[in-house]
Amino acid sequence: MDYDNLKDKKKLMGERLAFLLKEHNIKNKELAKILNVSESYISAWKNGHRLIPTLYIHKISEYFGVPVSYLMGEDIENHWQKIGKKIAKARKLKNMQYIDLAKKTGIAPIRLSQIERGIIKAKAEELEKIAEELNLTVDELTIDFESCIEEIKKLCVKIGVSDESIEAIIQQIKFDIEMY
Incomplete structure:
Protein backbone atom coordinates (compact mmCIF):
# COMPACT_ATOMS: atom_id res chain seq x y z
CA MET A 1 0.00 0.00 0.00
CA ASP A 2 1.54 3.31 -0.99
CA TYR A 3 1.65 6.33 1.30
CA ASP A 4 -1.38 8.11 -0.19
CA ASN A 5 -3.53 4.97 0.04
CA LEU A 6 -2.46 4.42 3.64
CA LYS A 7 -3.27 8.03 4.45
CA ASP A 8 -6.69 7.68 2.79
CA LYS A 9 -7.36 4.39 4.63
CA LYS A 10 -6.50 5.96 8.02
CA LYS A 11 -8.74 8.94 7.25
CA LEU A 12 -11.66 6.80 6.12
CA MET A 13 -11.38 4.45 9.11
CA GLY A 14 -11.22 7.47 11.41
CA GLU A 15 -14.32 8.99 9.82
CA ARG A 16 -16.21 5.71 10.23
CA LEU A 17 -15.16 5.45 13.89
CA ALA A 18 -16.11 9.08 14.56
CA PHE A 19 -19.52 8.47 12.95
CA LEU A 20 -20.16 5.38 15.09
CA LEU A 21 -19.16 7.18 18.27
CA LYS A 22 -21.46 10.09 17.44
CA GLU A 23 -24.33 7.84 16.31
CA HIS A 24 -24.20 5.87 19.58
CA ASN A 25 -23.48 8.94 21.71
CA ILE A 26 -20.27 7.44 23.08
CA LYS A 27 -17.28 9.51 24.14
CA ASN A 28 -13.67 8.65 23.33
CA LYS A 29 -13.06 8.01 27.02
CA GLU A 30 -15.83 5.37 27.17
CA LEU A 31 -14.57 3.49 24.10
CA ALA A 32 -10.99 3.67 25.40
CA LYS A 33 -12.11 2.02 28.62
CA ILE A 34 -14.03 -0.70 26.74
CA LEU A 35 -11.03 -1.45 24.49
CA ASN A 36 -8.51 -1.05 27.30
CA VAL A 37 -6.46 1.54 25.41
CA SER A 38 -5.63 5.14 26.14
CA GLU A 39 -7.98 7.90 25.12
CA SER A 40 -5.20 9.34 22.94
CA TYR A 41 -5.30 6.17 20.79
CA ILE A 42 -9.00 6.68 20.15
CA SER A 43 -8.36 10.31 19.19
CA ALA A 44 -5.49 9.34 16.89
CA TRP A 45 -7.65 6.70 15.18
CA LYS A 46 -10.64 9.00 14.94
CA ASN A 47 -8.59 11.84 13.48
CA GLY A 48 -6.93 9.56 10.93
CA HIS A 49 -3.45 9.93 12.42
CA ARG A 50 -3.03 6.20 13.14
CA LEU A 51 -4.34 3.05 11.49
CA ILE A 52 -6.66 1.05 13.74
CA PRO A 53 -4.96 -2.31 14.50
CA THR A 54 -6.82 -5.43 13.35
CA LEU A 55 -7.54 -6.62 16.89
CA TYR A 56 -9.31 -3.37 17.69
CA ILE A 57 -11.13 -3.26 14.36
CA HIS A 58 -12.77 -6.57 15.30
CA LYS A 59 -13.61 -5.38 18.81
CA ILE A 60 -15.06 -2.10 17.50
CA SER A 61 -17.02 -4.01 14.88
CA GLU A 62 -18.54 -6.29 17.51
CA TYR A 63 -19.25 -3.47 19.93
CA PHE A 64 -21.11 -1.31 17.42
CA GLY A 65 -22.66 -4.22 15.52
CA VAL A 66 -21.18 -3.28 12.15
CA PRO A 67 -19.21 -5.47 9.76
CA VAL A 68 -15.43 -5.24 9.82
CA SER A 69 -15.65 -4.41 6.12
CA TYR A 70 -17.55 -1.24 7.00
CA LEU A 71 -14.70 -0.02 9.19
CA MET A 72 -12.27 -0.96 6.41
CA GLY A 73 -14.12 1.23 3.92
CA GLU A 74 -16.84 -0.87 2.30
CA ASP A 75 -20.20 0.79 1.93
CA ILE A 76 -22.41 -0.75 4.62
CA GLU A 77 -25.53 -0.70 2.48
CA ASN A 78 -23.74 -2.78 -0.12
CA HIS A 79 -22.67 -5.21 2.61
CA TRP A 80 -26.22 -5.69 3.89
CA GLN A 81 -27.54 -6.15 0.37
CA LYS A 82 -25.02 -8.96 -0.14
CA ILE A 83 -26.11 -10.59 3.12
CA GLY A 84 -29.77 -10.29 2.12
CA LYS A 85 -29.07 -11.93 -1.22
CA LYS A 86 -27.25 -14.80 0.51
CA ILE A 87 -30.20 -15.32 2.84
CA ALA A 88 -32.69 -15.31 -0.03
CA LYS A 89 -30.54 -17.70 -2.09
CA ALA A 90 -30.07 -20.14 0.81
CA ARG A 91 -33.79 -20.00 1.60
CA LYS A 92 -34.72 -20.74 -2.03
CA LEU A 93 -32.24 -23.64 -2.16
CA LYS A 94 -34.20 -25.14 0.73
CA ASN A 95 -37.45 -24.60 -1.22
CA MET A 96 -38.63 -22.34 1.56
CA GLN A 97 -40.84 -19.28 1.16
CA TYR A 98 -39.77 -16.19 3.13
CA ILE A 99 -43.03 -16.41 5.11
CA ASP A 100 -42.00 -19.92 6.27
CA LEU A 101 -38.56 -18.69 7.31
CA ALA A 102 -40.21 -15.79 9.11
CA LYS A 103 -42.44 -18.16 11.09
CA LYS A 104 -39.58 -20.48 12.00
CA THR A 105 -37.32 -17.64 13.15
CA GLY A 106 -40.01 -15.50 14.79
CA ILE A 107 -39.02 -12.54 12.62
CA ALA A 108 -41.89 -10.47 11.28
CA PRO A 109 -42.41 -11.31 7.57
CA ILE A 110 -42.12 -7.69 6.45
CA ARG A 111 -38.88 -7.32 8.40
CA LEU A 112 -37.42 -10.51 6.91
CA SER A 113 -38.40 -9.30 3.44
CA GLN A 114 -36.59 -6.01 4.09
CA ILE A 115 -33.52 -7.86 5.41
CA GLU A 116 -33.42 -10.03 2.28
CA ARG A 117 -33.61 -6.95 0.08
CA GLY A 118 -30.85 -5.21 2.06
CA ILE A 119 -33.16 -2.35 3.04
CA ILE A 120 -32.52 -2.86 6.75
CA LYS A 121 -29.73 -4.61 8.58
CA ALA A 122 -30.45 -7.72 10.58
CA LYS A 123 -29.76 -7.74 14.29
CA ALA A 124 -27.18 -10.24 15.54
CA GLU A 125 -29.84 -12.46 17.13
CA GLU A 126 -31.86 -12.42 13.89
CA LEU A 127 -28.82 -13.50 11.88
CA GLU A 128 -28.25 -16.33 14.35
CA LYS A 129 -31.86 -17.55 14.00
CA ILE A 130 -31.79 -17.26 10.20
CA ALA A 131 -28.45 -19.07 9.95
CA GLU A 132 -29.67 -21.85 12.23
CA GLU A 133 -32.85 -22.41 10.18
CA LEU A 134 -30.86 -22.46 6.94
CA ASN A 135 -28.19 -24.80 8.41
CA LEU A 136 -25.48 -22.18 7.93
CA THR A 137 -23.18 -20.26 10.20
CA VAL A 138 -23.45 -16.53 10.73
CA ASP A 139 -20.01 -16.22 9.13
CA GLU A 140 -21.28 -17.93 5.98
CA LEU A 141 -23.99 -15.28 5.75
CA THR A 142 -21.87 -12.26 6.63
CA ILE A 143 -18.39 -12.84 5.22
CA ASP A 144 -17.90 -12.02 1.57
Missing part, protein backbone atom coordinates in the same frame (compact mmCIF):
# COMPACT_ATOMS: atom_id res chain seq x y z
CA PHE A 145 -15.50 -14.85 0.74
CA GLU A 146 -15.21 -13.85 -2.92
CA SER A 147 -13.98 -10.36 -1.98
CA CYS A 148 -11.53 -11.90 0.47
CA ILE A 149 -10.20 -14.20 -2.25
CA GLU A 150 -9.78 -11.26 -4.63
CA GLU A 151 -7.82 -9.35 -1.97
CA ILE A 152 -5.60 -12.39 -1.39
CA LYS A 153 -4.95 -12.63 -5.15
CA LYS A 154 -3.98 -8.93 -5.29
CA LEU A 155 -1.64 -9.33 -2.33
CA CYS A 156 -0.01 -12.42 -3.86
CA VAL A 157 0.56 -10.60 -7.16
CA LYS A 158 1.99 -7.62 -5.30
CA ILE A 159 4.54 -9.75 -3.47
CA GLY A 160 5.49 -11.70 -6.58
CA VAL A 161 3.81 -15.07 -6.08
CA SER A 162 3.59 -17.06 -9.33
CA ASP A 163 0.22 -17.53 -11.06
CA GLU A 164 0.40 -21.30 -10.45
CA SER A 165 1.03 -20.78 -6.74
CA ILE A 166 -1.78 -18.22 -6.49
CA GLU A 167 -4.17 -20.69 -8.10
CA ALA A 168 -3.06 -23.43 -5.67
CA ILE A 169 -3.56 -21.09 -2.71
CA ILE A 170 -7.04 -20.09 -3.91
CA GLN A 171 -8.05 -23.72 -4.50
CA GLN A 172 -6.90 -24.62 -0.98
CA ILE A 173 -8.86 -21.72 0.50
CA LYS A 174 -12.00 -22.72 -1.41
CA PHE A 175 -11.57 -26.32 -0.25
CA ASP A 176 -11.12 -25.18 3.36
CA ILE A 177 -14.21 -22.96 3.14
CA GLU A 178 -16.31 -25.85 1.82
CA MET A 179 -15.04 -28.11 4.60
CA TYR A 180 -15.85 -25.45 7.18
